[in-house]
Amino acid sequence: GENTDFHALIPVVVRDKVLRPERTRQGGLGVAAALTLLSLLSLAGAVARWREEGRLAVWLHVPILQSRFAEAAASQGFAFHHAEEGSSTLTLWLGEGPSRLPGYATHQLGVAGAVLDESTGKVLVVQDRNKTLNAWKFPGGLSNPGEDIGDTAVREVFEETGIKSEFKSILSIRQQHQHPGAFGKSDMYIICRLEPSSFNISFCQQECLRCEWMDLMELVRTKDATPITSNVAKLLLYGYREGFDKIDITMREFPAVYTGRFYKLYHRELPESYRNIT
Amino acid sequence: GENTDFHALIPVVVRDKVLRPERTRQGGLGVAAALTLLSLLSLAGAVARWREEGRLAVWLHVPILQSRFAEAAASQGFAFHHAEEGSSTLTLWLGEGPSRLPGYATHQLGVAGAVLDESTGKVLVVQDRNKTLNAWKFPGGLSNPGEDIGDTAVREVFEETGIKSEFKSILSIRQQHQHPGAFGKSDMYIICRLEPSSFNISFCQQECLRCEWMDLMELVRTKDATPITSNVAKLLLYGYREGFDKIDITMREFPAVYTGRFYKLYHRELPESYRNIT
Incomplete structure (x- = not known):
C-alpha cells in the first residue's frame, strides 16, 4: 500500500x-x-x-x-x-557556483554507406519514402547502442537495399545541433566507403521509394541530391580516379587502457616508417 | 492536494x-x-x-x-x-514485434587538442591529476551541449593550459562503447590539430599535475603516454615533416536543408577541379 x-x-x-x-x-x-x-x-x-x-x-x-x-x-x-x-x-x-557534474550523452549517431562498384563506376543510391523532396542519397540510418560505425553502415545498407558490403573507410563527418528528431540533442552523421559483395537490389518498400546503381558522374551532376550527397559523390569520384588513399580515413584497432577491450581509431593512413619509429 | x-x-x-x-x-x-x-x-x-x-x-x-x-x-x-x-x-x-521507435542520444563527445608550435616543433601536453598512470596526453574534455568540435578543443585547451589556439583540422576519431563514466553509453573521442596563438602556460592545478611544451619526437618516443597519444604524435610528426595535407581532415560549412542553419562537414581536402565539376 x-x-x-x-x-x-x-x-x-x-x-x-x-x-x-x-x-x-x-x-x-x-x-x-x-x-x-x-x-x-x-x-x-x-x-x-x-x-x-x-x-x-x-x-x-x-x-x-x-x-x-x-x-x-x-x-x-x-x-x-x-x-x-x-x-x-x-x-x-550542493557545491558552489553552477553544477560541475558531467552531463549525459549529447549525440545520436547516424551512419550511411557509399557503396561503389569499382568495375562499373556505379554507386548505390536511394530516395526515402515520405520525404518532401525526392533527393537521391546514400542508404543509412541510426546506430544501434554499442554498434561500431562500419557495422551500422553495412547493416543499414543491407536492410534498405539488400546489398551486402564491406567497410573500407570513413569519408566524411557532419555535426549538427538541435537536430530535428534528435529530441533537442546533437547529431553526428558519418558517411563510410563500402565495397559491395552482392549486386542485386532488393530494396525495403517501407523505407525507400527508389533504389538504384547510379553512375557516379551522374550523381555528381544531378540536382536531385542533398548537398552532402553531391559533395561526397565528388570526393568519391576524386578517389575513384586518383586513388582512394586521397580520400580515405582508415581504421586501426588498439587495446583500451582501462577496460581490456579493443577500440577502433580512425585517421589518415600512417606510413610504416612512422608507425615503427623509435 | x-x-x-x-x-x-x-x-x-x-x-x-x-x-x-x-x-x-x-x-x-x-x-x-x-x-x-x-x-x-x-x-x-x-x-x-x-x-x-x-x-x-x-x-x-x-x-x-x-x-x-x-x-x-x-x-x-x-x-x-x-x-x-x-x-x-x-x-x-503498441505495434507488432519489438519497438521500432527511435532511441535517444547514444554518445558523449570528448575532444582534445594537439597544439603544435611549428617554430619549435614542440607540442602541448598534460598529465591529469588523480590518474593511476601519469601518462602524457593532449588536453581536452567533454563537449558542451550545442558546441562545435573545434570550439570544444580550443575551449578545453585554454581552460586546462591557458594557451590560446585556433582550429586547423581533425586528426583522429575513436569510438568506444560502454565507456567508463559515460553512464553505460558510448564515447566518441576526437583529436584536433590546433595552431597556438599564445605560448605562456598557466595550467589548471585542479585538473592537471603537469603541463609542458614537449618536443614532438620526445612525445613519439616516451613510454609515458597513452597509446592513442603516441599514435597521434606519430601522425603529427608525419604531417609536420611531410606536409599537414597528408594528415588533415578539414572542415567546410554548408547550409542545412531543413533548419536554415549551417553545418560543418569534415573530410579530406577536395581539389578545386572536383569541387567545381559540372
Whole structure:
C-alpha cells in the first residue's frame, strides 16, 4: 500500500568531490562517495544534513515504479540527469557556483554507406519514402547502442537495399545541433566507403521509394541530391580516379587502457616508417 | 492536494505510425499524431482504447513534479525514453514485434587538442591529476551541449593550459562503447590539430599535475603516454615533416536543408577541379 511505498528504501550516492567522467567506473562509487539507503520520508532531513556536511553532490537512482520518490526529490531541488527504460537518475548539486557534474550523452549517431562498384563506376543510391523532396542519397540510418560505425553502415545498407558490403573507410563527418528528431540533442552523421559483395537490389518498400546503381558522374551532376550527397559523390569520384588513399580515413584497432577491450581509431593512413619509429 | 494532482492533465501524443527521427520536427506532431490531455485516473482506459484502435505508439511527457504519473504509466507498460532536468518522456509501443521507435542520444563527445608550435616543433601536453598512470596526453574534455568540435578543443585547451589556439583540422576519431563514466553509453573521442596563438602556460592545478611544451619526437618516443597519444604524435610528426595535407581532415560549412542553419562537414581536402565539376 501507500505507506509501504513511502518507506521503500532508495539507494543514494553522496559525493565529496566531482569525479570526472573518465574516473568514474560504471557501478563503482570511487573513494569519495558513500552509499546510503533512504526512505521518502527522510529525504528532506538528509539533504539538510549533506548541506551542513559540505557535500558536493547527490545522485539518486529511482526505479520507474517508485517515481513518486522523484517527485518528492524534485521538491528538494533534485532534477533528472537521465532516465532509460525502468530507471531514472536524479542529481542535486550542493557545491558552489553552477553544477560541475558531467552531463549525459549529447549525440545520436547516424551512419550511411557509399557503396561503389569499382568495375562499373556505379554507386548505390536511394530516395526515402515520405520525404518532401525526392533527393537521391546514400542508404543509412541510426546506430544501434554499442554498434561500431562500419557495422551500422553495412547493416543499414543491407536492410534498405539488400546489398551486402564491406567497410573500407570513413569519408566524411557532419555535426549538427538541435537536430530535428534528435529530441533537442546533437547529431553526428558519418558517411563510410563500402565495397559491395552482392549486386542485386532488393530494396525495403517501407523505407525507400527508389533504389538504384547510379553512375557516379551522374550523381555528381544531378540536382536531385542533398548537398552532402553531391559533395561526397565528388570526393568519391576524386578517389575513384586518383586513388582512394586521397580520400580515405582508415581504421586501426588498439587495446583500451582501462577496460581490456579493443577500440577502433580512425585517421589518415600512417606510413610504416612512422608507425615503427623509435 | 493529492486529489488535484491525480486529476492533473498530462499531454499525451498518440502516433499512428513510426516517424523516423529525421521526419519528426522537434515540437511538431506530424500528420500522423494526435495530442490528447489525460488525467492519471483515465490512463488505463485510454491505453485499452488505443490498443483497440490499432495505434502504434504513445509518447508521454511528464513534468518531474508530477512523476507519480510516470509510476502509474509504468504499471500500464510505459518505460522511460529519456529525461532531462525537469521533464521525462515515456513511451509505450503498441505495434507488432519489438519497438521500432527511435532511441535517444547514444554518445558523449570528448575532444582534445594537439597544439603544435611549428617554430619549435614542440607540442602541448598534460598529465591529469588523480590518474593511476601519469601518462602524457593532449588536453581536452567533454563537449558542451550545442558546441562545435573545434570550439570544444580550443575551449578545453585554454581552460586546462591557458594557451590560446585556433582550429586547423581533425586528426583522429575513436569510438568506444560502454565507456567508463559515460553512464553505460558510448564515447566518441576526437583529436584536433590546433595552431597556438599564445605560448605562456598557466595550467589548471585542479585538473592537471603537469603541463609542458614537449618536443614532438620526445612525445613519439616516451613510454609515458597513452597509446592513442603516441599514435597521434606519430601522425603529427608525419604531417609536420611531410606536409599537414597528408594528415588533415578539414572542415567546410554548408547550409542545412531543413533548419536554415549551417553545418560543418569534415573530410579530406577536395581539389578545386572536383569541387567545381559540372
